[in-house]
Amino acid sequence: MPLSKERVLGAAxxxxxxxxxxxxxxxxxxxxxxxxxxxxxxxxxxxDELLDAMVDVxxxxxxxxxxxxxxxxxxxxxxxxxxGALLRHPWTSRVMESRASPTPxxxxxxxxxxxxxxxxxxxxxxxxxxxxxxxxxxxxxSQELFDETADVGPGMDAETLRELAGxxxxxxxxxVAITHDQASVVGVGCDDQFEFEFALDLMLDGLERLxxxx
Amino acid sequence: MPLSKERVLGAAxxxxxxxxxxxxxxxxxxxxxxxxxxxxxxxxxxxDELLDAMVDVxxxxxxxxxxxxxxxxxxxxxxxxxxGALLRHPWTSRVMESRASPTPxxxxxxxxxxxxxxxxxxxxxxxxxxxxxxxxxxxxxSQELFDETADVGPGMDAETLRELAGxxxxxxxxxVAITHDQASVVGVGCDDQFEFEFALDLMLDGLERLxxxx
DNA sequence: ACCTGAACACCGTTCAAGT
DNA sequence: ACCTGAACACCGTTCAAGT
Numbered sequence: 109m110p111l112s113k114e115r116v117l118g119a120a121x122x123x124x125x126x127x128x129x130x131x132x133x134x135x136x137x138x139x140x141x142x143x144x145x146x147x148x149x150x151x152x153x154x155x156d157e158l159l160d161a162m163v164d165v166x167x168x169x170x171x172x173x174x175x176x177x178x179x180x181x182x183x184x185x186x187x188x189x190x191x192g193a194l195l196r197h198p199w200t201s202r203v204m205e206s207r208a209s210p211t212p213x214x215x216x217x218x219x220x221x222x223x224x225x226x227x228x229x230x231x232x233x234x235x236x237x238x239x240x241x242x243x244x245x246x247x248x249x250s251q252e253l254f255d256e257t258a259d260v261g262p263g264m265d266a267e268t269l270r271e272l273a274g275x276x277x278x279x280x281x282x283x284v285a286i287t288h289d290q291a292s293v294v295g296v297g298c299d300d301q302f303e304f305e306f307a308l309d310l311m312l313d314g315l316e317r318l319x320x321x322x
Numbered sequence: 323m324p325l326s327k328e329r330v331l332g333a334a335x336x337x338x339x340x341x342x343x344x345x346x347x348x349x350x351x352x353x354x355x356x357x358x359x360x361x362x363x364x365x366x367x368x369x370d371e372l373l374d375a376m377v378d379v380x381x382x383x384x385x386x387x388x389x390x391x392x393x394x395x396x397x398x399x400x401x402x403x404x405x406g407a408l409l410r411h412p413w414t415s416r417v418m419e420s421r422a423s424p425t426p427x428x429x430x431x432x433x434x435x436x437x438x439x440x441x442x443x444x445x446x447x448x449x450x451x452x453x454x455x456x457x458x459x460x461x462x463x464s465q466e467l468f469d470e471t472a473d474v475g476p477g478m479d480a481e482t483l484r485e486l487a488g489x490x491x492x493x494x495x496x497x498v499a500i501t502h503d504q505a506s507v508v509g510v511g512c513d514d515q516f517e518f519e520f521a522l523d524l525m526l527d528g529l530e531r532l533x534x535x536x
Numbered sequence: 537a538c539c540t541g542a543a544c545a546c547c548g549t550t551c552a553a554g555t
Numbered sequence: 556a557c558c559t560g561a562a563c564a565c566c567g568t569t570c571a572a573g574t
Contacts, residue, residue, distance in 0.1 A: 134567060146540055146568085155567065205416065210468045215490055218467075222492035232499040236512065239496075241521035243465040251457040251465060253432075254424045276429055278436035282453075285446040298450065307455035310528045318524075348548060360549085360559055369548065 111143060113151040113161075120162050121197065129199035134158075159203050164213040166200045169193040173220060179228025180312055183221070187308060190217075191248030201249045214247075221246055230319050238315050245311065250304050255297065325357060327365040327375075334376050335411065343413035348372075373417050378427040380414045383407040387434060393442025394526055397435070401522060404431075405462030415463045428461075435460055444533050452529050459525065464518050469511065 119140050124132045134155055138145040152158045171189040174182050194200050204214070218239070225235040244251060273280040286298050333354050338346045348369055352359040366372045385403040388396050408414050418428070432453070439449040458465060487494040500512050 133565085135565085144540060149568080150539090202419065204467060205419070212489070214467070215493065219490040219492045222496055226492060226495075232496060233503075236496055236500060237517065237520050240466070240512070240517035241524055243521065244467050247467065249465070251463070252454070253418060253428070253458055253461065275426070276433040278433045278440060279429065281440075282436055282446060282450055286450060289447075298454070303451065303454035306451050307457065310455055310532075311524065314524045314528045347546085349546085358559060363549080364558090 111141065111147060111151060115141065116148060116151045116158070117161055117165055120158055121165055124162065124199045125197055129203055132199075156207075160207060160211045163200060163204055163207070164211050166193050166197045167211070167213040167217055169196070170217065173224060179224055180316060183224050183228075184308065184312065186221070186224070187242075187246060187248055188305070189248075190246070191250070191304060194248045194250075201244070201247070201251075204247070205244075218246070228319075230315075231322065234315070234319060234322065241315070242311060245308060248304075250300060252300075325355065325361060325365060329355065330362060330365045330372070331375055331379055334372055335379055338376065338413045339411055343417055346413075370421075374421060374425050377414060377418055377421070378425050380407050380411045381425070381427040381431055383410070384431065387438060393438055394530060397438050397442075398522065398526065400435070400438070401456075401460060401462055402519070403462075404460070405464070405518060408462045415458070415461075415465075418461070419458075432460070442533075444529075445536065448529070448533060448536065455529070456525060459522060462518075464514060466514075 116137070120132060120137055123137055123140060134148055135145050138148055141148075148158075152161070170193050171186060174185050177185075204210075210218070222235055222239060225238055226232075230238060239246070243249075330351070334346060334351055337351055337354055348362055349359050352362055355362075362372075366375065384407050385400060388399050391399075418424075424432070436449055436453060439452055440446075444452060453460070457463075
């Protein structure tokens with residue numbers, strides 16, 4: 109099977125999925141494909157172009173806008189579809205943020221999102237503010253700085269727990285409350301999907317209210 | 323002047339401010355300090371620890387919570403103070419996101435923010451959702467994926483502009499509208515500070531409404 | 537003309553040798 | 556005991572040599 113841009117991209121995405129983007133190097137990718145490193149440069153100008161192309165693979169997995177519903181439902185669905193793609197390829201958000209300018213595929217996605225606001229009756233100005241306010245949430249970034257329950261796993265003795273509670277009383281109160289809520293549920297930690305939708309709906313509802321007021 | 327952790331951190335922050343975090347290497351940092359690379363390892367265990375310490379320098383620049391006002395004003399001020407610190411050191415958001423777990427200083431900041439919601443009358447559950455919904459905005463991340471006007475500068479001929487308009491009609495409409503709005507203002511492009519505050523207030527207003535409804 | 541190995545200019549960090 | 560140069564194991568990419 110000869111090398112092709114498609115095969116290079118597929119292997120790169122798979123490697124990043126498996127090892128994270130830090131584990132992706134031209135040399136490792138070549139080895140994965142059973143090829144000398146320089147062979148990759150026939151299909152990709154350099155690593156930056158490879159990263160851009162990988163982003164476009166993920167963006168290509170986002171569903172097109174659903175027809176036959178109101179703007180809010182359609183946008184909600186599409187953002188959740190984008191979130192699904194990013195959850196399958198968690199390296200994407202980091203790579204996108206590190207890139208200097210967006211790829212044409214990302215621009216096309218943004219263009220389509222702007223169109224959905226416009227079709228929903230939003231003025232140009234409000235659409236502009238809305239796009240900024242949605243920010244990277246448009247693409248399904250959950251933009252969590254950290255998972256508050258990840259650090260408070262079973263591998264922590266009572267002594268350090270007591271120290272934590274002293275240093276960060278409010279975090280502790282919050283974690284305890286969450287954990288108790290979920291005593292009956294399997295596993296611990298908060299429901300990321302719920303939190304994402306909570307924030308998304310808060311945003312969409314607020315924007316709708318601003319539109320109706322104008 | 324002997325090398326100290328303080329001096330190493332100061333030089334590292336200055337180097338990242340000037341060259342971006344990609345331009346920061348242990349070797350360059352050592353050269354900047356007129357020191358052999360290995361000398362740094364007396365004050366910092368490794369590069370990861372250096373990055374964590376640099377983040378803490380920036381977090382240390384965030385104002386403490388203002389007393390004597392309502393929760394909303396106090397939180398608004400503090401978030402804008404955090405945004406100021408991040409604007410002075412634009413590499414911080416990227417570094418924070420690349421770190422596996424938050425530093426104690428970041429945890430302390432989050433703890434204090436949770437405390438401000440609680441003092442404002444938010445239930446534990448709503449505070450939890452609020453922290454997630456605010457996400458990295460709590461720290462002043464503007465989380466723009468790109469600046470829509472940056473790519474449409476003067477260095478673009480009419481032909482490529484027409485192509486862009488065909489491919490991305492909605493983006494074009496938006497950029498044209500923004501540019502016209504600001505014909506009288508010096509410079510082109512949207513007001514990032516306004517957009518940030520717009521999104522912040524949308525969030526805070528929405529959260530307040532949810533609190534009052536409960 | 538095409539492919540590719542060696543080489544270049546980097547990187548973070550280890551480790552042993554020198555003081 | 557402390558400091559540090561050389562070395563190791565990487566990296567993306569250039570370039571000339573080999574076919």
